[in-house]
Amino acid sequence: MTKEAARYFVSRLVTTVLVVFGAMLLLFSLTTIVPGDPATALLGPQATPEYARRFIEDMGLDQPTYIRLAKFFGNVVTGDLGIDVISGRSVSAMVWSVLPSTLILTFSAIGLAVLLGVPLGIFAATHRGSVVDHVLAFTSVAFIAVPSFVVAIFLLLIFSIWLDWLPVLGAGREGDFWDQARRSILPIVSLSLAWIGFIARLVRTSMLEVLGENYIGTSRAYGLSERLVTYKYALKNACIPTIAVLGVGVGRLLGPAVLVEIVFARPGIGRLVYDAVTSRNYPVVQGAVLVVVIVFVVINLIVDLSYSAIDPRIRRGTTSQSQAK
Amino acid sequence: MNALREALVVLRRVCVTFAGGTGFIIVLAVLAFALFAPWIAPQDPDRLDVLHRFAGPSAEHWLGSDQLGRDLFSRIVFGASVAMAVALTAIAIALSTGTLLGVLAAFLPPRSERLILILFDVILSFPNLVLALAIVAVFGPSTTIVVAVAAITLAPNFGRVARAQTLTLRNAPFLEAERILGASGWRIVVHHVLPNILGPLIVLASMDIPIVITIEAGLSFLGLGVRPPLASWGVLIQDGYQFLSDSWIPVVVSSLTLAIATLGFTLFGESLRDAVDPRIGRER
Amino acid sequence: MTEPLVSIRNLKLDAATSRGTAHILRGVDLDIGRGRIVGVVGESGSGKSSLASCLLGLLAANVRVLDGSIKFDGVDLLSLGEGQMQAIRGTRVAMIFQDPMTALNPLFTIGTHLIDVIRRRSPKVARRDALARAEEMLRTVGIADAALRLKAYPHQLSGGMRQRVMIAMALLAGPELLLADEPTTALDATVEAQIVSLLQALRRNISGSIAFISHHLGLIAELCDDLCVMYGGMVVETGPVADVLGKPMHPYTSALLACEIGDDREGRLVSIPGEVPDPISETQACMFAPRCAHAIERCRGEVPRMRTAADGRKVACHRFEELA
Numbered sequence: 001m002t003k004e005a006a007r008y009f010v011s012r013l014v015t016t017v018l019v020v021f022g023a024m025l026l027l028f029s030l031t032t033i034v035p036g037d038p039a040t041a042l043l044g045p046q047a048t049p050e051y052a053r054r055f056i057e058d059m060g061l062d063q064p065t066y067i068r069l070a071k072f073f074g075n076v077v078t079g080d081l082g083i084d085v086i087s088g089r090s091v092s093a094m095v096w097s098v099l100p101s102t103l104i105l106t107f108s109a110i111g112l113a114v115l116l117g118v119p120l121g122i123f124a125a126t127h128r129g130s131v132v133d134h135v136l137a138f139t140s141v142a143f144i145a146v147p148s149f150v151v152a153i154f155l156l157l158i159f160s161i162w163l164d165w166l167p168v169l170g171a172g173r174e175g176d177f178w179d180q181a182r183r184s185i186l187p188i189v190s191l192s193l194a195w196i197g198f199i200a201r202l203v204r205t206s207m208l209e210v211l212g213e214n215y216i217g218t219s220r221a222y223g224l225s226e227r228l229v230t231y232k233y234a235l236k237n238a239c240i241p242t243i244a245v246l247g248v249g250v251g252r253l254l255g256p257a258v259l260v261e262i263v264f265a266r267p268g269i270g271r272l273v274y275d276a277v278t279s280r281n282y283p284v285v286q287g288a289v290l291v292v293v294i295v296f297v298v299i300n301l302i303v304d305l306s307y308s309a310i311d312p313r314i315r316r317g318t319t320s321q322s323q324a325k
Numbered sequence: 326m327n328a329l330r331e332a333l334v335v336l337r338r339v340c341v342t343f344a345g346g347t348g349f350i351i352v353l354a355v356l357a358f359a360l361f362a363p364w365i366a367p368q369d370p371d372r373l374d375v376l377h378r379f380a381g382p383s384a385e386h387w388l389g390s391d392q393l394g395r396d397l398f399s400r401i402v403f404g405a406s407v408a409m410a411v412a413l414t415a416i417a418i419a420l421s422t423g424t425l426l427g428v429l430a431a432f433l434p435p436r437s438e439r440l441i442l443i444l445f446d447v448i449l450s451f452p453n454l455v456l457a458l459a460i461v462a463v464f465g466p467s468t469t470i471v472v473a474v475a476a477i478t479l480a481p482n483f484g485r486v487a488r489a490q491t492l493t494l495r496n497a498p499f500l501e502a503e504r505i506l507g508a509s510g511w512r513i514v515v516h517h518v519l520p521n522i523l524g525p526l527i528v529l530a531s532m533d534i535p536i537v538i539t540i541e542a543g544l545s546f547l548g549l550g551v552r553p554p555l556a557s558w559g560v561l562i563q564d565g566y567q568f569l570s571d572s573w574i575p576v577v578v579s580s581l582t583l584a585i586a587t588l589g590f591t592l593f594g595e596s597l598r599d600a601v602d603p604r605i606g607r608e609r
Numbered sequence: 610m611t612e613p614l615v616s617i618r619n620l621k622l623d624a625a626t627s628r629g630t631a632h633i634l635r636g637v638d639l640d641i642g643r644g645r646i647v648g649v650v651g652e653s654g655s656g657k658s659s660l661a662s663c664l665l666g667l668l669a670a671n672v673r674v675l676d677g678s679i680k681f682d683g684v685d686l687l688s689l690g691e692g693q694m695q696a697i698r699g700t701r702v703a704m705i706f707q708d709p710m711t712a713l714n715p716l717f718t719i720g721t722h723l724i725d726v727i728r729r730r731s732p733k734v735a736r737r738d739a740l741a742r743a744e745e746m747l748r749t750v751g752i753a754d755a756a757l758r759l760k761a762y763p764h765q766l767s768g769g770m771r772q773r774v775m776i777a778m779a780l781l782a783g784p785e786l787l788l789a790d791e792p793t794t795a796l797d798a799t800v801e802a803q804i805v806s807l808l809q810a811l812r813r814n815i816s817g818s819i820a821f822i823s824h825h826l827g828l829i830a831e832l833c834d835d836l837c838v839m840y841g842g843m844v845v846e847t848g849p850v851a852d853v854l855g856k857p858m859h860p861y862t863s864a865l866l867a868c869e870i871g872d873d874r875e876g877r878l879v880s881i882p883g884e885v886p887d888p889i890s891e892t893q894a895c896m897f898a899p900r901c902a903h904a905i906e907r908c909r910g911e912v913p914r915m916r917t918a919a920d921g922r923k924v925a926c927h928r929f930e931e932l933a
Binding site: 214224 | 708762
């Protein structure tokens with residue numbers, strides 16, 4: 001790794017850490033802004049004064065803010081996200097037990113979006129102005145615009161209720177892969193539709209731009225087959241903006257994923273957060289949100305760094321090293 | 326005024342395309358519903374008529390009635406008001422605070438600028454619904470919270486755009502001339518910087534409308550958004566979803582409304598962006 | 610004399626622009642002899658680059674051939690389908706482009722670029738052998754550390770080196786016709802000189818013909834056998850380079866020479882008065898007439914045809930006999 005690349009890596013790492021710290025600060029400060037006394041806010045009106053007092057002592061809520069902040073940071077760094085006041089379980093355990101389910105959903109959705117979106121985009125770019133191109137343009141906007149949970153509801157109505165092709169709700173029986181897979185189809189499709197449209201459009205635009213570049217002209221001038229030019233050369237160039245978008249996409253999908261999980265009654269971070277929010281279980285909310293943020297930010301970092309694997313200009317620094325001619 | 330004429334030219338360019346024209350019509354319809362709801366809605370949206378729950382479409386209830394016998398069509402019309410009120414308020418707040426911070430960031434020394442940028446990054450690092458949930462968990466659901474969350478989520482992007490635009494302007498010769506003439510910083514910003522950066526900000530604002538509508542609908546769908554008696558489309562969808570086994574009409578109708586509205590605003594926003602962006606001739 | 614490799618007759622090219630139809634080539638006649646280096650010189654807008662694109666059959670979407678023929682080794686290229694043209698590109702005809710910065714794909718190594726060209730001719734060749742050949746060619750074009758350079762990416766090379774790579778690519782294609790479209794225009798003067806001497810040295814390696822397009826008369830004088838002067842979408846004069854430059858027959862050629870050579874008798878910079886012709890204009894006159902010191906009535910009303918002047922020389926001027 002060259003010096004420039006190392007410097008880039010470090011600066012991205014620092015930014016990432018800063019962002020995570022900022023998020024932690026934000027989440028923590030929310031508890032301090034809570035109107036009224038923190039215990040009632042966190043426990044809800046059901047707490048007896050006795051319980052509240054013990055709770056305050058246990059959680060150290062009576063100590064000055066900066067000490068609480070320090071403790072909070074310390075805890076998070078060691079992986080302790082606190083205790084769920086209602087069930088007594090560790091928040092970390094709760095979050096980690098449902099996180100995989102949400103991540104699988106999100107990644108599958110993106111995977112599907114790439115699988116379908118990229119070829120569609122290439123087709124639209126190479127068949128510009130055709131019927132398919134126009135249809136794709138319109139439907140992709142349609143899918144991008146409509147919220148995923150609305151799509152989820154429609155798919156639910158059509159495929160589960162009216163046509164009865166797919167099972168309706170839940171994540172399926174433990175250990176039965178096919179059952180779980182079948183029940184994942186609709187949620188994954190709901191989430192991915194918007195991204196299929198988005199990626200298809202992005203790929204189309206990038207491809208068109210790339211296909212007009214001089215270096216593609218060179219390839220054509222040397223008689224390289226249109227297939228080679230499109231799929232080996234142009235595609236690689238067009239990938240770069242797409243990958244940028246994918247990194248952000250995983251994070252952006254976490255919001256809709258929450259809603260889709262609820263529509264399909266699947267366990268996952270969404271369910272967890274929703275239940276916690278409705279029962280005013282703030283430690284769980286805080287823990288879950290923090291994990292989500294960290295996952296999002298880390299994925300962004302990985303994607304950013306993986307650029308260098310694809311674009312050699314970044315890997316070896318952006319300055320060209322001129323040597324003896 | 327010159328600006329008005331320019332706006333009309335852009336509008337014409339938008340409406341000429343199929344996508345833009347369709348979007349514009351939908352936008353107008355939604356705005357009309359929102360503004361003139363009391364006159365358009367045939368009935369009081371909160372009027373209960375429990376004897377006629379889940380009624381199908383009829384002369385009395387154009388789109389049928391919901392689980393409490395309330396007229397669905399009227400509720401949808403008033404839902405438009407809620408959606409628009411929330412969206413426009415949130416965007417107004419986001420636009421002003423974001424632009425202020427962004428322009429400020431462009432003029433401040435690098436240390437302070439970096440701080441502002443990190444603030445933007447932190448906010449952007451939260452998937453917006455998740456941030457909303459965190460805030461609702463602390464403060465409890467309310468319409469104000471929805472507006473606040475939407476505004477917070479959108480402000481950083483306005484900030485970034487404002488900053489980028491201001492930076493390109495900062496070294497423009499006419500600004501230098503003004504400075505030499507002794508104009509104060511404030512005057513420069515208000516009279517010269519703002520009008521020039523307004524364009525991309527307005528485009529961004531119009532493209533953000535469907536995003537806010539979606540955030541609000543999502544939160545309301547979870548029951549964490551607007552509180553009754555206000556009924557937004559999200560609430561209608563949740564109601565319809567809960568009572569799916571009794572009738573599929575409410576959920577379909579309200580979902581379709583939300584879908585069409587977001588589609589329309591998105592089409593319009595994108596058309597607007599294309600009409601304003603000079604580069605557009607190249608691709609299509 | 611044997612049949613020329615390329616024989617262009619009455620080539621007319623139109624482009625649809627927002628201002629109207631631009632007549633890029635207005636009836637070009639040109640011969641490229643076998644094994645000869647032909648220099649095509651002209652100002653920007655004379656149509657010389659479009660001529661090269663035409664030979665490759667790679668015209669922009671808004672450009673179309675109105676009339677004429679391009680005979681390449683007896684076959685009219687304009688009558689060939691896309692598939693047949695593609696078979697010719699990179700094998701029988703190759704091109705060196707003007708801007709080496711953008712002509713190479715930044716995401717692929719030099720090696721990959723070269724191997725793909727090698728595989729056009731020999732699809733089954735093993736990667737190792739292809740790399741060896743590529744390396745050798747890089748050395749031939751004067752690139753030190755050839756093995757290292759094969760693994761390099763375009764942005765790691767200087768402009769001069771990138772152009773050498775492009776020359777290597779062209780040579781590897783082993784074409785019968787090599788088109789060089791202003792290959793040195795984007796390079797600075799010292800590098801330009803190096804590339805030119807490289808091309809001279811490589812003459813022996815190139816068995817085919819070369820069409821060297823440039824606006825730099827001096828370069829062409831050094832490098833080429835034959836000269837073709839273009840103006841306003843037409844060829845105005847052709848012939849062996851020494852003859853044409855020694856005794857130009859077309860007023861434009863003389864004017865061009867005067868500019869290149871430098872000062873007039875009073876020591877001032879020489880330039881040609883007037884403006885570059887507008888490709889949109891539909892004029893039925895000699896394109897150079899508005900700027901020509903020797904123009905007469907006939908020049909403004911009638912398009913001059915290419916006529917044989919002397920052995921191997923052709924001129925398109927109504928008055929060339931008198932002016933000679």
